[in-house]
Amino acid sequence: MDKENKEPILVNGEEVGEGLVEQELHMLRERYAREMSHQEMEEMQAKIKSDARENAVERILLMQRARTETDNVRPEEIEARFIGLKQQHGGGDEEFVKRFDLKDEDVAKIKADIEDGVRLEKYFDEICKNALRPGEADSRAYYDAHFEEFKVPEMVHAAHIVQQPSPDMPMEKVYAELLNVRERLKDGEAFDTLAQKYSHCGDGGHDLGYFARGQMVQVFEDVAFDTKVGEYSDVFQSEFGYHILTVLDRKDESVRDFIEVRYDIESMLFDERKNELIGAEADKLRAGADIRNLEIVGE
Helix, strand or coil, X not given: CCCCCCXXXXXXXXXXXXXXXXHHHHHHHHHHHCCCCHHHHHHCHHHXXXXXXXXXXXXXXXXXXXXXXXXXXXXXXXXXXHHHXXXXXXXXXXXXXXXXXXXXHHHHHHHHHHHHHHHHHHHHHHHCCCCCCCCHHHHHHHXXXXXXXXXXXXXXXXXXXXXXXXXXXXXXXXXXXXXXXXXXXXXXXXXXXXHHHHCCCCCCCCEEEEEECCCCCHHHHHHHHHCCECCECCCEEECXXXXXXXXXXXXXXXXXXXXXXXXXXXXXXXXXXXXXXXXXXXXXXXXXXXXXXXXXXXX
16 A cells, blocks of 8 residues: 555545555556656656545445445356356366465455446446437547547568677677678578577567557667668667668558548547546545545646
8 A cells, every 4th residue: 555545545434445546556557658658657656646546436436326226236147257257367166266365255255346346337337328429420520630649650560680699609799690691681591581590589579560660779760760671781789689670561651541440439439428427426426425544646
């Protein structure tokens, strides 16, 4: 638990578990990682942790209401989901229990959590039953207003041969061997064959697939985007060793067509509308709740 939150957070007398806060924190970090730089993430850590605590509180509030507002969950539904959970983690009862060192009370708690989850899903369905489903006009308006989101950056499909110097293979020997490999490539020998023999990647790891700028270390990116399709780079050094690369294909920057993304946009907009309804319900519940030991960090 965070040092600044020594006392457990209580929501109408129910403790907010550390695991739930960590789960919310993980989801927020994943979301923010797509929207901001690593440095911005570091500067926002206290606020992100605060938001995770608040999200956990709201989830408990919604769960408490779901327990009173939804019909009983059929035992068969709970058992079916429990079986599905076991299958994700090894299959049978014995393997599942052994893997997580579960006692009878742990299994009962897992099933209770499953029941809560099902109740929450049903409660959300009830809250969102009147949410308007977006249509083509809505998705087209979003597409036109957020055109930049649908740009596909320039990409190259590259493969490389890499060697790391070692006491048995000093830098000079690595460099000389890769120079020889490059000459053999220029003479027409197959890249895949030489990569299998000389690259320290092994197991076909020499084919890097397509990547855009910003996905590789800078020196590797610079060489890859400066190399023409079908050509071989000079031997160059990165923090991972010495390389020769070839570019197998190149895709220019493009924009995804509306018809390609229309239904993805509609799904996203529908989720936003439902989340707004759920958020409004959480705000109402929070206004009348007894919440203790929740520390909030401002912007």
